[in-house]
């Protein structure tokens with residue numbers, strides 16, 4: 590479903606952010622990407638979103654070859670990927686309902702689909718009673734659940750989460766992880782970048798560790814290596 594073949598990324602200033610990366614992720618997997626600051630995690634996320642291109646190597650997501658994907662087709666690729674960030678990135682002047690609805694509106698979904706899908710994902714993340722609240726009226730955990738609902742409303746086959754619990758306390762972090770686990774059990778492939786050792790160690794999922802731009806370990810049911 591996702592494959593990186595001999596991928597390297599050198600930024601224009603000469604920084605080698607990723608060096609000869611080979612990763613294969615199958616449909617339905619739950620994968621943690623861990624590594625110390627500067628190890629290349631964000632660069633990897635940017636490559637998967639085609640926000641930047643590799644200097645060498647090839648990246649495949651579903652049936653897209655990102656090396657030859659035209660700019661005009663990038664929105665199609667992004668529809669395959671639900672994305673959640675550490676800082677939630679909700680639209681401040683829109684309610685919970687409107688934030689989620691907006692993600693469907695931009696795909697030109699029908700009114701009927703919107704009326705069906707938005708309440709469904711809101712109740713999935715436990716926010717059915719917050720439809721009319723604005724982001725500033727929500728706790729951090731509720732804001733992240735709104736962001737998660739927005740990422741899932743298009744039913745993407747892949748969910749990419751970049752430090753989704755980075756701004757949350759342990760209780761809210763675990764609620765988000767429980768939701769991600771449920772979403773994964775329904776078939777969504779999940780790639781989660783994190784620094785949270787407790788979560789990585791407790792979840793017992795596949796763990797890919799980056800160090801200085803290289804994959805230094807890739808373990809099924811792994812843990813967080815304290816060296817990194």
Ligand SMILES: Nc1ncnc2c1ncn2[C@@H]1O[C@H](COP(=O)(O)OP(=O)(O)OP(=O)(O)O)[C@@H](O)[C@H]1O
Nearest residue numbers: 600602604605606625626627628629630631632633
């Ligand atoms: N636009 C850029 N131009 C030049 N160098 C960059 C750029 N973005 C990142 N880097 C460098 O590439 C390397 C990898 O950075 P990256 O942001 O991918 O690491 P990271 O693992 O996500 O770190 P963190 O955990 O701190 O977010 C670092 O040395 C960083 O300084």
